[in-house]
Amino acid sequence: MKKYNRQEAREIINELLVKIFNRILAIEGQNLKDKGIKLSMSEVHVLEAIELSDEPTMSNISNRLGITIGSLTTAINTLFQKGYVSRERDAEDRRKVVVGLLPKAVEVLNEHDAFHKEMIDSIFDEMELEKDELLIESLEKLSSYFKK
Amino acid sequence: MKKYNRQEAREIINELLVKIFNRILAIEGQNLKDKGIKLSMSEVHVLEAIELSDEPTMSNISNRLGITIGSLTTAINTLFQKGYVSRERDAEDRRKVVVGLLPKAVEVLNEHDAFHKEMIDSIFDEMELEKDELLIESLEKLSSYFKK
DNA sequence: AATATATTGTTTGAAGTTCAAACTATTTGA
DNA sequence: TCAAATAGTTTGAACTTCAAACAATATATT
Numbered sequence: 001m002k003k004y005n006r007q008e009a010r011e012i013i014n015e016l017l018v019k020i021f022n023r024i025l026a027i028e029g030q031n032l033k034d035k036g037i038k039l040s041m042s043e044v045h046v047l048e049a050i051e052l053s054d055e056p057t058m059s060n061i062s063n064r065l066g067i068t069i070g071s072l073t074t075a076i077n078t079l080f081q082k083g084y085v086s087r088e089r090d091a092e093d094r095r096k097v098v099v100g101l102l103p104k105a106v107e108v109l110n111e112h113d114a115f116h117k118e119m120i121d122s123i124f125d126e127m128e129l130e131k132d133e134l135l136i137e138s139l140e141k142l143s144s145y146f147k148k
Numbered sequence: 149m150k151k152y153n154r155q156e157a158r159e160i161i162n163e164l165l166v167k168i169f170n171r172i173l174a175i176e177g178q179n180l181k182d183k184g185i186k187l188s189m190s191e192v193h194v195l196e197a198i199e200l201s202d203e204p205t206m207s208n209i210s211n212r213l214g215i216t217i218g219s220l221t222t223a224i225n226t227l228f229q230k231g232y233v234s235r236e237r238d239a240e241d242r243r244k245v246v247v248g249l250l251p252k253a254v255e256v257l258n259e260h261d262a263f264h265k266e267m268i269d270s271i272f273d274e275m276e277l278e279k280d281e282l283l284i285e286s287l288e289k290l291s292s293y294f295k296k
Numbered sequence: 297a298a299t300a301t302a303t304t305g306t307t308t309g310a311a312g313t314t315c316a317a318a319c320t321a322t323t324t325g326a
Numbered sequence: 327t328c329a330a331a332t333a334g335t336t337t338g339a340a341c342t343t344c345a346a347a348c349a350a351t352a353t354a355t356t
Contacts, residue, residue, distance in 0.1 A: 071314050073335055095322045095333040219343050221306055243304040243351045
């Protein structure tokens with residue numbers, strides 16, 4: 001196996017961090033277009049964040065996305081207007097707004113999920129990574145490192 | 149070592165791809181602010197693309213960035229106006245515009261580079277990844293996979 | 297050489313994303 | 327009760343990007 005010194009390793013990780021994610025975003029965006037889905041990637045991310053929130057209030061969703069509530073309000077406005085999400089005040093605490101996914105949104109998320117699975121599967125297949133326990137473990141470490 | 153099945157592995161990679169990149173962007177943006185650099189991340193990316201281009205014409209740079217030439221023109225306009233880059237027509241082919249980095253830009257790129265190195269070093273340190281040849285090799289594969 | 301076509305960039309108008317700050321409504325705590 | 331905290335919305339501005347129309351230069355064809 002080729003030996004990597006620290007400098008090479010750094011450059012590889014650097015490149016990975018800098019370039020790859022952009023490329024993935026572009027690929028995903030193209031996929032949406034190809035399927036005739038009239039949503040931007042950020043709108044899809046909003047839908048994902050709603051799906052993943054235990055209590056999908058404006059605060060929780062915006063927090064998960066790392067944007068301000070104000071920004072989220074405008075995003076939800078258009079998603080609501082386009083018929084992707086519902087919104088209503090919480091009966092218990094009427095300051096809160098609870099957002100819900102309408103069927104149209106669920107459909108998009110399913111397609112998006114399927115696309116992701118396919119992409120990752122093809123990575124595994126082409127790279128024969130299936131049994132790289134160490135890789136997965138390391139990626140998990142990398143992931144948790146950035147959660148802080 | 150914990151065993152990961154394909155489904156778990158997929159979810160971890162998925163999460164990595166979806167979330168980490170945004171976080172890194174945010175961290176880098178904050179770093180610029182902290183250092184009093186009045187540039188956005190996209191502007192820094194433009195400078196990086198100029199640095200990495202063998203022949204930094206508008207086409208080459210925009211191509212590397214994955215944006216249209218038109219978009220790049222507006223970006224270069226402001227970077228030029230702020231004194232970060234030079235621009236001049238190519239003497240050989242007067243259709244081309246060759247962009248250059250001025251000292252102010254070089255300084256920013258050096259700082260940005262140093263920050264990246266520091267970030268990756270601290271990942272290595274904290275995660276004790278230094279000797280994970282396999283990880284590096286796998287990341288390289290992952291990286292080259294997305295270059296296609 | 298003259299003309300058509302291709303290449304390289306710029307400009308313009310529009311849309312999308314985001315933020316900060318001012319504001320409204322509701323809840324909680326003193 | 328009344329002040330402070332919390333949850334969201336609105337507004338105005340900046341930034342990023344695109345597509346389409348346009349201008350200039352270079353290359354190919356006749």
